Amino acid sequence: MTRGLNLIRNSIPAFQSSRKALTGTVGFVPTMGALHEGHLSLVEQAKKDNDHVVSSIFVNPAQFGPNEDLDTYPRQLQTDAALLESLGVDCIFAPAKADEMYGPYHTTYVDPVIFNSSREGLARPGFFRGVATIVMKLFNITQPTRAYFGQKDAVQCCVIKRMVKDMNIPVEVVIMPTVREADGLAMSSRNAYLTEKERPHASIVYKSLQAAEEVYSNSTVPASKIVDAVKSTLASEPLITEIQYVAVDSKENMQPLEEVVAGEGAVVSLAVKMGSVRLIDNIVL
Numbered sequence: 210m211t212r213g214l215n216l217i218r219n220s221i222p223a224f225q226s227s228r229k230a231l232t233g234t235v236g237f238v239p240t241m242g243a244l245h246e247g248h249l250s251l252v253e254q255a256k257k258d259n260d261h262v263v264s265s266i267f268v269n270p271a272q273f274g275p276n277e278d279l280d281t282y283p284r285q286l287q288t289d290a291a292l293l294e295s296l297g298v299d300c301i302f303a304p305a306k307a308d309e310m311y312g313p314y315h316t317t318y319v320d321p322v323i324f325n326s327s328r329e330g331l332a333r334p335g336f337f338r339g340v341a342t343i344v345m346k347l348f349n350i351t352q353p354t355r356a357y358f359g360q361k362d363a364v365q366c367c368v369i370k371r372m373v374k375d376m377n378i379p380v381e382v383v384i385m386p387t388v389r390e391a392d393g394l395a396m397s398s399r400n401a402y403l404t405e406k407e408r409p410h411a412s413i414v415y416k417s418l419q420a421a422e423e424v425y426s427n428s429t430v431p432a433s434k435i436v437d438a439v440k441s442t443l444a445s446e447p448l449i450t451e452i453q454y455v456a457v458d459s460k461e462n463m464q465p466l467e468e469v470v471a472g473e474g475a476v477v478s479l480a481v482k483m484g485s486v487r488l489i490d491n492i493v494l
């Protein structure tokens with residue numbers, strides 16, 4: 210049998226039956242698959258912190274907008290399962306069909322309202338409602354002690370932490386730093402969409418965030434000065450075809466800041482398009 214396939218559970222009851230057999234602490238790493246070193250860093254940390262690790266692979270339709278890449282999102286379940294097995298994951302929940310998670314009468318959604326009106330929320334209407342709903346469902350199915358998320362999706366991290374608090378979910382949320390390619394590009398399953406010509410130019414995204422770091426240099430500065438520095442760096446790269454947003458937000462709740470106070474820092478986040486490929490990234494000042 211191909212490595213890892215024996216770990217896959219395609220239905221909720223099949224997963225729950227394997228989950229019941231795990232005693233002690235359980236770390237959970239939710240993903241949409243097409244795994245890279247960013248995902249693996251979450252699994253490795255979960256392995257260190259817990260007696261067992263479970264992961265999910267599910268391309269969640271509820272978080273994709275009508276004109277987004279749900280149909281073309283990279284899917285490579287066998288390769289992913291082999292990778293997760295090599296890292297010592299105990300069990301993988303990979304619903305075979307969307308129906309497994311959203312039956313015909315599914316009507317209950319979790320909507321983290323304050324996050325809908327800025328940044329990723331504005332750029333992707335319905336995105337955080339889709340994310341919060343699926344993560345709530347996955348928490349209920351996997352019953353983890355700890356759950357692991359990447360800082361690359363900065364607002365998502367805040368949404369999950371807020372939901373856990375607001376809904377009194379008994380799980381510890383662990384946020385791991387963004388893993389980058391050698392030239393600084395944040396690892397992402399969607400980087401595979403970049404053409405050979407575009408790929409080297411995508412390093413401008415991280416360079417623009419480093420420009421933000423230079424402007425801040427631990428001094429009090431208006432957020433607008435940081436935004437200008439990031440935008441002008443991005444504008445120097447002709448293959449960047451659209452700047453969707455550059456935002457300076459509070460580290461605590463990802464709400465907008467007028468100025469960054471020395472010693473307090475902020476999160477600078479952005480979304481751009483390089484041709485048809487949408488890239489997001491952020492830096493914690």
Ligand SMILES: Nc1ncnc2c1ncn2[C@@H]1O[C@H](COP(=O)(O)OP(=O)(O)OP(=O)(O)O)[C@@H](O)[C@H]1O
Binds near residue numbers: 247361386389396
């Ligand atoms: N470069 C990275 N470093 C650390 N964690 C990451 C990185 N990329 C993704 N993650 C985290 O892995 C988890 C699963 O993410 P997901 O499967 O959406 O991968 P992805 O590469 O972010 O995909 P995409 O960028 O196409 O949305 C999320 O918690 C995400 O923040």
Ligand SMILES: CC(C)(CO)[C@@H](O)C(=O)[O-]
Binds near residue numbers: 267272
């Ligand atoms: C958390 C998540 C797996 C929910 O579908 C997804 O948003 C992701 O991969 O970041």
Ligand code: BAL
Binds near residue numbers: 241362
């Ligand atoms: N990593 C966030 C999932 C998404 O872009 O849909």
